[in-house]
Structures are given as C-alpha cells and as structure tokens.
Amino acid sequence: MEQINGGVCAARGFRANGVHCGIRKNKTKRDLALIVSDVAASAAAVYTKNLVIGAANTVTRAHLKNGVAKAVICNSGNANTCNADGIEVAEATCHAVAQVLNISSDDVVVASTGVIGQRLDPTPIINALPDLAAGLGDKGDLAAEAIMTTDTQPKQIAYSFTVGGKECRIGGIAKGSGMIHPNLATMLVFITTDCAISSEMLQKALSKDVEDSFNMVSVDGDTSTNDMVTVLANGLAGNEEITACGADFDAFCEALNAVTVWLCRRIAGDGEGATKLLECIVTGAKDVPTARTVAKSVICSSLTKAAMFGADANWGRVLCAIGYSGAEVDVTKVDVAFRSPKGTVAVCKNGAGIDFSEEIAKQILLEEEIEILISLGDGDGNATAWGCDLTYEYVKINGDYRT
C-alpha cells in the first residue's frame, strides 16, 4: 500500500467538480461539489447519531437502501436542517442531478453543511448543475474545496493497494468539524474506490472502521446534525468482487483505514481555532471499549485542551479526565507521558506525579502534533483518539455575532 496523488478522483472511473453556485455570498468560495462514478457503484454510509437530523441525511439513507449509488452532490453554506421543506429540497436536488447525469434519483447521495434553520433554496444548485456536470473531470481538489466551511485547508488523500493481484485505488475528501459562520460543526467524508466489493461487505468495512476512526475524533464535543461518511466502490480495478471476509477484505479494510485515519488527523488538527493536533493513545485497558472511553474523555477535556494550548505538562488534568470518564480504571496503575518530534517526557507513574524537567516538557509540547500516551496497566485493550487544543480563536469563531 502506498500513498498516491489525488483524492476522490484517484480511483478509476470517478470524476468530480466544485463550483460557486450562489448559496454562499462570497463568490470566491466554492459551495457545490459533485462526484460521479462512470458505472454503478456499491455504496455504504454512516450517519450522525444526533436525534436532530439534516434532511439530506434522511434522503441519502433512503437512496442507499439498495446499496447502489452513482453520484454525490454536496453543498456548503446551508445545512438544510430544521426546515419544514428540507426533505422536499433535498429530493429536488437529487432529482435535478439525476436529470443532468441521466441516472436514477435513487442513485444520488446528497449532503449539506452550514447554517441550520434557514430554508435552503435549491434554485442556485439546480441552475449550476449543467455547468457543474459539463466540467466533471480529475477535479477532486475542487470538490474538496467546495465542501469546506471554516476549514482552513482542503483535505484529500489517496492510496494504492493490491487485492487479488489487481492494483486498486482508494481516495477521499473531508470537511472538518469546523463550524460555518455561524452555525453547526459538521463532518462530511466522501470516499471513492475502484475496488470491487459488495455493498454488504463495504458497509461492514465502513461500520467497523468508523469505530476507531471518525468516532474517535472530537473538536469540541458537539455532535453535528449532518455528519455523514459515504464510500462508493465501482469495481473498475477488476479484482474479483469481495463478498466475504478473508485476505482480500482485510487488504481493503487496511487501505480504507489508511484513508480514514489520515482524514481524522487532518480534521482534528484543523479543528476550529486549533494550533495543535492532539493524539491520545491509550494502551493496556481491560478491553477496547474501555480504551476508547478513556481516550475520548481525555481528548474532550476542556482543561486538557487548554493546557496543551499553553504547552503546559499539566498531567493532573489528564488523570482527572481518565477518572471521570466512566471507564473502569485502576488509577494506581496509570502511567502518563507526552510525546512529540522533540522527544518523550514521562509525567505520571502509577497514578502519582514523578519528577520531570518542566523545560524539556515545554519544548515537547510547543510542537504542533502532541501525543498523550496513557498506559492503564490492566490488559491489552488499545485505542487512539484525535482532537485539538482549545484556543482564543475557537471562542472568537464561535462567539461572533451571527447577525
């Protein structure tokens, strides 16, 4: 497996485009992305667990019931959530895409991100579709741009891997847990692959993957109404279709995980106002769920996040977050260390502080990627969670007047 150039167009048979259609007022900001597979693709998705659900999520869920899709349409600037006619608007969007591409409306995945509670007028989308479709090509980067909200950088990645002797490719784009001015954080991820895999196995791979990838990312603990991760697999790599577990499935899962973890790290590191990517690596938990609970509790702790912003080796806050996580932990066995390219500093052993050089610790924590290493000494359950520091800028972005 190796990293290759590109994103959603790295896999054979996928084309994309991104334009400004007019949902956003700023004309230099692309706000509409289209991704199309030349042939019908197996499709799988996972959605937000928030009870308040974006209309696009509801419509996409219905469209993917048969496990097949050919296109993804996504707008930024308006989440189309909590609107009386949201479903209607999302359906109208899919219908327009279907007409332009001459496919079935059921084969369209629709996603929205942005302000909630404001009606989404589908007219700009519908008007832009002919040009958007005519311009389809190797433009995954434009699609990656068009789905951004407060992200500071587009996020795309692709890998090449081998299944049954055939070279397959997988790539993805994401928008991070930034909030559009002025509204909700949303994580949207679109992954494409030319690997041949049944929709059942694709869903299985994705559902398993997100437990250790996107479900382990937190920027501010707020779960969006519109989160969605979809994978389209069009089979053009020519491998024998993966229809069961085995070596081929494992190879696919490994490649999928490379894409998702890369995107997770970028989403966390590009969290609103973030200056640092935090990676909390928990080992030695009595089981994996315990490790996940501890890792997420630490990465979500406002106190820990603020300490990391200040490059402060305040391990007491880490221990505190472990203690209130709800996980079963023997505190007297807990070790904590901080690691970055500048080195590693152990700060807590068996639940109590140990002597360490504050100066060295500060040098380590001044880096842009910090690992918080937690050993629970209680078994072999491991987990990793990704987050970011809590900064003035976060408050600024989210405290600004909406009006």
Add this chain to the structure above:
Amino acid sequence: MEQINGGVCAARGFRANGVHCGIRKNKTKRDLALIVSDVAASAAAVYTKNLVIGAANTVTRAHLKNGVAKAVICNSGNANTCNADGIEVAEATCHAVAQVLNISSDDVVVASTGVIGQRLDPTPIINALPDLAAGLGDKGDLAAEAIMTTDTQPKQIAYSFTVGGKECRIGGIAKGSGMIHPNLATMLVFITTDCAISSEMLQKALSKDVEDSFNMVSVDGDTSTNDMVTVLANGLAGNEEITACGADFDAFCEALNAVTVWLCRRIAGDGEGATKLLECIVTGAKDVPTARTVAKSVICSSLTKAAMFGADANWGRVLCAIGYSGAEVDVTKVDVAFRSPKGTVAVCKNGAGIDFSEEIAKQILLEEEIEILISLGDGDGNATAWGCDLTYEYVKINGDYRT
C-alpha cells in the same frame, strides 16, 4: 423563610475563621479555613464521583461514617491529590485540629483544593492552627475567602426558616468551579445549620438535594477529584429533632435547597472567565431524568456557551445539544426561547425556526443572566441546570503556562 446576613456563622453555635498560613505564596491570600460547632453536629456529605479522589475526601468519608462532626478544616493552594503520602497528611491535619480544639480527630472534616500531584506539607497548617482557633468568631466571610481559588468573589448565603415553631437558620459557603493556577476545578461547599435533624435524615436531604442543585452545575464539563459538599446540623435551634419524613423535613429541605441553589447560581456565574450566568430550564420532559439530561447537555455545549458569549441567538446549537444528549426526545415537539430581564424571545417552535427580531434577541442576550427555556411537549418532567459562557478569558486562565 427569608434570607438573612452571613454564611456559615449565621446558625447558632458555629464560629469560623480564615487566615494565610503559607501554602500559597501570595501572603495577601487566605489559604486556610476553619469552621467549628460548639456542640457535636449531625453531619452528611456527598463527594466527587471521579475515580481519582483527593486524599481529604477519603479521610472525610471515614470520619463521617458515624454521622457526627464538630469541625471543618479546609486549605486552598494544594489539592493533596495523587500524592503518595496524601492520606497521612490529611490525617495529620485532622489530628492537629483535634488537639487544638480538644475534640476527637474523627470529628474533623478535612478538604483541600488546588494543585494536584504536589506534596502538601502539613507544617504551615499545623503551625497556623493555634492562632486560627484562637481567632474563631463570627467570621464566615474570612472562611469563604480562604477556600477560594480562581473565584473572583467569595460566596456565602444564609436563610432563616421555621421548623416546629422554632426559628432555625442555615447558611453556607462555596468555592466555585474555577481552577487554581494551574490545576483542577474543584467545587467545595460547606453548609451549617442549627436545625435539629438526625444524620440519616440530613444525608437523605442532602443526597436528594444535590441531584437538582450541585449535580446540575457545569462550568466546563470537567469533574474534579476533590469535590465535596458537607452539611453540619448542631440542633441548637431547639426544634424537635427531625428523624422522619413529614412537614418538618420538608421545611428543612426547602431551606437547604434555597442555600444550595443560590450557591449553584453563584458558582456557575463565577465560572472561570465567565461573563454570563446561563440557566437552562427544561419543562415537559417525559420524566425528570430526561429533563436533567437535556438541561445538562445544553449547558455543557461549547458551541452554545460560545454563542451566549457573543449574545448570538443561535438556537440551532441548543437544538443540536438536545439531539445528542442521549435523552429520548421528540424533536418535532421542541420549543426554545431565550429570556433575560430585557424580555423573552421565542426562536424555535416544534423543532423548526420561527421568525424573530435579531435585534431584540441580541438585547436580551447582552444581559448577564440568561435563561434558555426548552419545552419538550412530552410530559411533566422539569429540570434546571446552571452554567456560564465560554470566553477568551477561560482559555487564558487555563492555557497559561503552569511553570
């Protein structure tokens, strides 16, 4: 029931004092508080549920097993948590208090707040005790000062109420969920009353009360290692001892609740960096636990807290926090409004936005006390939670270098 002057010395037979003993470097900052009852008092307490527990909490829990106490000793500046000799130090402190007051060590409640993971040297405490005890008097205000960490104001309150024809008094002091530079948030509350009540009924009253008071306060979602709420009841009001449920017990619970809710509001409003007190009032839940879950989720939402800082009527964030709270809620029945002394503005009806004046909303939200009113339309479960806005100052306080 009426509010009266004072705090922990409002009730008959309680004296207090607060001094600088030397745990803190700043000599103008009191760091040691003592509260004494002239006679043995029924005692009850609730403690943090964090698995990482301050040594003082462990020692106090043991001392209160018999439901009796005569004195409270509390230091700020060092939490005495995660130290190898923490229990020993807490016991030595109690022993010294017992000697000075000529009481049993078992009758001493001990509490600590401040930096964790740094050894607490009991010497300054022990040395200061003779003068501290000699100076005991109507000095609840000094005790309230001595337990402060990053609190900007001491917090004390007292009420007068009637039980069985006798006038009783109850008062309390609290330190808020601010974090001492540079460590953990801790909420400490000490309440005194001259009402005669058995320790069993006192514990029953307190345990019930905290469910709707201190357990509904959140400044930053981080649960401290050292939280403790204690009540001492010395019976000097001369009422017939409350030993069972009934009108007397109800009267006591009402007075206790007046004290705890007042302190909750002050703790939340004086949260680190806070400029506003947020009160989330949930009505119409299918049951009380659902109402509590929803209220706490909203009050803990970083996005909602940042929006309130910006006086932004961003109801989508409130709805989002309801949606991910984990509570069973029919989103299509949810109404949301914001209220302050400037008026009330309804912003969401049946889960969808409604037209409102952004200008009026901003005027309402520029006030220092904001109510977020949520009606779930699903039953008669109600709950209130208290929190504060998320500000630049919070990040500054907690992101500063510890070294």
